[in-house]
Amino acid sequence: MTSSLGNTASSRISASSSPGVRLSLHPPSSFSLLSFSSSFKPFAFSPLSSHFSPHQRRSAVHVSSSRGFGTVASPKCAASNPDQLKSAREDLKRLLNSQFCHPILVRLGWHDAGTYNKNIEEWPQRGGANGSLRFEVELKHAANAGLVNALSLIQPIKDKYSDHNLGIAYASFFRHRYQCIRLCLCLETTNLIAFLCCSDAGPPSPADHLREVFYRMGLNDKEIVALSGAHTLGRSRPERSGWGKPETKYTKDGPGTPGGQSWTVQWLKFDNSYFKDIKAKRDEDLLVLPTDAVLFEDSSFKVYAEKYAEDQETFFKDYAEAHAKLSNLGAKFDPPEGIVLDDTPVQAVPEKFVAAKYSTGKRELSDSMKQKIRAEYESFGGGPDKPLPTNYFLNIIIIIGVLAILTSLLGNY
Numbered sequence: 001m002t003s004s005l006g007n008t009a010s011s012r013i014s015a016s017s018s019p020g021v022r023l024s025l026h027p028p029s030s031f032s033l034l035s036f037s038s039s040f041k042p043f044a045f046s047p048l049s050s051h052f053s054p055h056q057r058r059s060a061v062h063v064s065s066s067r068g069f070g071t072v073a074s075p076k077c078a079a080s081n082p083d084q085l086k087s088a089r090e091d092l093k094r095l096l097n098s099q100f101c102h103p104i105l106v107r108l109g110w111h112d113a114g115t116y117n118k119n120i121e122e123w124p125q126r127g128g129a130n131g132s133l134r135f136e137v138e139l140k141h142a143a144n145a146g147l148v149n150a151l152s153l154i155q156p157i158k159d160k161y162s163d164h165n166l167g168i169a170y171a172s173f174f175r176h177r178y179q180c181i182r183l184c185l186c187l188e189t190t191n192l193i194a195f196l197c198c199s200d201a202g203p204p205s206p207a208d209h210l211r212e213v214f215y216r217m218g219l220n221d222k223e224i225v226a227l228s229g230a231h232t233l234g235r236s237r238p239e240r241s242g243w244g245k246p247e248t249k250y251t252k253d254g255p256g257t258p259g260g261q262s263w264t265v266q267w268l269k270f271d272n273s274y275f276k277d278i279k280a281k282r283d284e285d286l287l288v289l290p291t292d293a294v295l296f297e298d299s300s301f302k303v304y305a306e307k308y309a310e311d312q313e314t315f316f317k318d319y320a321e322a323h324a325k326l327s328n329l330g331a332k333f334d335p336p337e338g339i340v341l342d343d344t345p346v347q348a349v350p351e352k353f354v355a356a357k358y359s360t361g362k363r364e365l366s367d368s369m370k371q372k373i374r375a376e377y378e379s380f381g382g383g384p385d386k387p388l389p390t391n392y393f394l395n396i397i398i399i400i401g402v403l404a405i406l407t408s409l410l411g412n413y
């Protein structure tokens, strides 16, 4: 069987322009990791499952359970702490700035979320952005080759925040964001059954394949094209996916580990060059998968691909929307409304001074006491419409003071 990966476009990133970021959390605490790993997405190992030949499957990376991903029980987490989430985000930014690992982390998120199937309601059977890629059963799948390196990169940060009840879920890290680019994901589901059917029927055309994958996730042609723009970032490595050159003039010196073939010249910069370069087809050192090329061949895809090649702002806008949609598919939030990390500094609004707030629960005066005070007030010449000619209360205080002095003087005799 021919590998249909060549007939496919694979994973995608999505950016979001909204100020907050929603983060999904751990599975409910009643959901044991054992049942999690054994019952989770039993056939849906990767968004690209159906695109790998048996040969590629055999070349799956071997993940030793000693690495500990998913084999060590994570702390149960009822809810994540926003301060910890913000701090973790800073750590991730530092990681990205020092390791040039944006692309592989984006791909990690995509492949984690890419098992989502809109036709399945139950969670977690429906797959999606839930951090399940850390489990060996998924991680060692050929389609996920190399992603164990991405997991190793984020594991120390995950461990740092896995304290008591404040742990941050893997899914949150897989869906991390970096400055203006939101790196979240979600995707299609391709299960083993689909793989077998596919084998019998032969590989679909690149366009059919893309639609099969992304329609299953509830995404449309526009979103397919926008999300394909994620390949602006990163490289393909033949030793992992079987695609791409071992190195090119754009990758031989890094940054990061040298090698592989990129889709764009500046493969760490997120812009619309992916569309421009595919359209121009002018450089053999730049990768164009069949699923990339078809974006300019299929009449429906082409409308968007042409637009994005011309208009970067529209690409950014559509990409952000598609990615935001993608990254929420299949995710389960705790609390259900998610957690918004708003970066806008909160302006302290001066609180109106309300004296009553500081009173210690004084009781209301009784009616008889009120009448007594009123009578006394009136005996000094005051009334509801007639203020006292002098300061009534000041006079009382002076009288009390004088009496106190007199008493103490008389007491000395």
Ligand code: HEM
Pocket: 005, 007, 008, 009, 010, 011, 012, 013, 014, 102, 103, 104, 106, 107, 110, 145, 146, 185, 210, 213, 227, 228, 230, 231, 233, 234, 235, 236, 237, 238, 240, 241, 242, 243, 289, 291
């Ligand atoms: C069916 C559609 C897709 C196909 C066939 C596809 C295929 C591929 C292949 C073959 C690679 C090279 C992997 C390697 O050798 O390490 C790759 C890398 C990558 N893919 Fe996709 N992809 C698809 C969709 C997506 C989507 C939806 C995203 C993100 C939303 C995405 C993001 C990436 C990134 C960032 C890389 C670079 C990873 C790195 O540099 O390590 N892809 N993809």
